[in-house]
Each structure stands twice: as C-alpha cells, then as structure tokens.
Amino acid sequence: MRENHQLSLVDSAVSVAVRPIRDDIAVVLEQVLGRPVQITDDTDIIADLGMDSLGVMNFVMAIEDFYDISIPLDRIAQVETVGDLIHAVEHLRAGALG
C-alpha cells in the first residue's frame, strides 16, 4: 500500500513536469537553431529539425546546462524524439533530487 502510494505521487509529479520541460526544450532549441520551432513529443530531433550530429551535441549540451545535469552517452544514444529527451531529463532530475 505504502509503496503504491509513493509510486503514484512520483507518477503525478512526472506528468505535471512534462509540459514545462517541453517548453524549456523549445526555448533552448530556438536558441541553438536561431529560428522558431514547433515541437511535439513525437518530433524527431534529427529528421524533423534537420540537425546534424554536431548540432545535436550542441543542443544536448545546452539542455544539460539548462537543467544542470549531464546526460550519459548511452542515454543520449536512445534519444530520437523530443519525448525521449523529456524522459531522459525527467529521469536524471528525479535521480538528482532523490
């Protein structure tokens, strides 16, 4: 019971946090790309945003600085969409807070 209760608390904290992270990502993306962008969780960072590998690295580093986190390379390798990035950020922030 207690464990379930804690889990649902974490879940709701995560779902509340989804929207602001995506907004932050949009702000950072616009700074990195130098143009306005429309993104959803399904936006593919390479295919839809036209970034090359160097652009992705700079973008990820800007996101890392924004949240004061480091995303390990194996996690970056799993990130294809904005939604993937949101989950990676959430996971690392939860780790840092916990």
Add this chain to the structure above:
Amino acid sequence: MTILAKHAAYKAAYDALRMHGVDPLNVRFEHVLSPTEGILNGRRTILLGTHNYLGLTFDAGCIEKAVEATRSQGTGTTGSRVANGSYDGHLRLERALADFYGRREAMVFTTGYQANLGVLSSLVGRGDHLMLDADSHASIYDGSRLGGSEVIRFRHNNPDDLYKRLRRLEGAPGDRLIVVEGIYSMMGDTAPLKEIAAVKRETGAYLLVDEAHSLGVLGKTGRGLAEALDVESDVDFIVGTFSKSLGSVGGFCVSDCADFDVMRIVCRPYMFTASLPPGVIASTLEALETLRAKPALRANLMRNARRLYDGLGALGFTTGPEANPIVAVVMPSQEIAVACWKLLLDSGLYLNLALPPATPTNAPLLRTSVSAAHSISQIDTALSIFADAGRRLGILPSDRRRAGGVV
C-alpha cells in the same frame, strides 16, 4: 538489398563523392619510396598526410633490427601473450617504455586502437564515470563502451565544463576517469593540461592522457604534452602508439599504479589478440632509442611544422589554432574541399581529406601532417601547390585579378 543495406545513407554519400572522381578513403600508392615520397598514379608525390612525425619508417637502424629479429625469431608470434607466452622483446620494450617515461609499469598492445580499448575498459566499469573530451578519437569512444561505465562528454578543451560535470556527480559512488589527448588529431590543437590537472586534483578524479600524436613531438625529451607542460605527476595513465613517431604499429600504456599488472588478466583487448611480431617489436625498440638519442629530429619536425603553418597562414588559408605537426586547413564547403584535395593530389601533394562528421565542426578539413624527414624545399613545394590550388578554386585571391585580369 543485403544485410548491409542498413548503411545505405553512408553508401550514398560515399558514392556521391566517388562520382566526382575522388576516393579519399581508398588512395592506392604504387610505391612508397621514403617517409616523404610515394608514387601515385605514376607520379612522384610528396606525402604530407601520413603522421610519420620523425620519419623513422625507413631508418636504416630500425630496418636492420627488424630484419635481424625476423630472421632469428620468425615472422609472428601466432597468438596472444596469455596463450603463447611473451618473447624477450615484448618485455624489453615494456621496460624501455617505463624507463623512458620514468614510470614503474608499462604494457604493450598490438595497436594503439586496442590500447585505448583495453585500458579504458579495464580502468572503469559499471558504476564508474568516464569523462571524455567531446573531440576524442574513435578508439576512446569505442573503448568507453566496452567497459560499461557511465560516459559523460565535456566540451572540447574546456576545463570549466569538465569541472561542472564532475561537480554534478558529487556524492555519486564510483571512480572518475578524465580522458584527454596531447594533440588532437583533427585540428592539431593541444589540451589545456595544466587546468585539467587542477580540476583532476580538486575533484579526486584520475587522469589519462593519450599522447598518440605528441610522443616524440612535444616535451623536452619527447614524452609528450604532459612533459611539455610539466604536469606529468598529475597524469595517472599515459597511452600512446608506435604507429606515428616510432614508425611501426602497436600501442602502450605506462603508469605508476601499484595494481597495474592485474590488467594482464582482465584486459580483453590485450588477452584475446595476437601479440606484436618480433620484427615490429625490434624496430620499435630501436626507434625509441633513436627518438631519445636524436633530439634534432624533434627540432627539424617543429621547424617544418612552423614553416608550413606560417606559410599557409600567410597565403590566406584558415588553419588550426597552433603550429603543431598536424596542420589542418579549414575549407569553406565540402564541394571546394573535395575539388581542392583532388587538385592537390593531381599536383603531386598527398594529404587527408576530412569530412564531417569526422571533423570537430561542420567545416571540412584538409589535414596535413609534417615529418622531420621533410626537406625545407618539400615544405616550400607543398606551399606553392597549395597557393596555386587555392587561387584556382577561388579560396585565395587570384594574382591575376590583382594584376587587372579577369580570372
């Protein structure tokens, strides 16, 4: 469609390059005549892209030792040192390297690539943290995946960014290992090793420096960047290669780490590959002796590097930040880079065409590497070939335009 269809995007890019009549990844020399000259398409060509820093590939003493060892001990060891045992040469080379670096321990690997794979995967594992400069060589990236540690990349040559990332790890268990290179192989720039060593001391991390391109090049006795900047005592592990300044093939690691020898039974890229053949070991030993006995080689190398770097800059080319034996020329576009590379080659000058994503920025590079064996007149010939190609392709202002002509 084959099993390799997954690489279609790379194949398409490569095919497009080859349609221009160039194949920079598959240059075929009919003959290599010396450390600085080869025959390519029937033409005598200056080699300005082979990292043969001290020009020892044709050194008479090194060749003699290789021949002698091959005659007396055979062409190969036919297996690993774990299975087939070590030859006297393997042990002598390890002692010679430890002595050269003033370290207690040394370990020889079959290639420089394997040295990074083996050392990185043995030093850090699951639960540890590997801090890599973003511009690290492919062997460092590949080695980082083999051990299973958490890999964090910091901005190239940026000790503040490194520090910030180590601070973010505060309180997390596990060892931290910082990996940087003496000279970076794309732009020829050096690491800010004093500042990185300070970060290392402050954060309690270990520090590994890959001196592949700086062994025999930098430092009072040629030990590399750590010696040049007087921070050797902060460097826990030095990795390097025999395939550049020592003119053969192979890799090594030196250290004062007390438990070093355990690597010989846990380091898979050391244990499960054939050891270096006696001839290679013998020429490498002799080359190391020569490197130590002839500091004039280093002086010639830096004289040539400076002449090429200054000359290219004076012509109006954009080069890397430092005059080191790797001199990278930044090209304005891939199209011009490919055309320029082909023009240089057709004019008798061989160097490396480096295209993104292999380059640190989006700019394609023409990468040159200078040797102590280049004569001043070869460097000057290279500069005049560059000048001509640069003007013909519009990278440099045209002489004729200055004289009032049209093109």
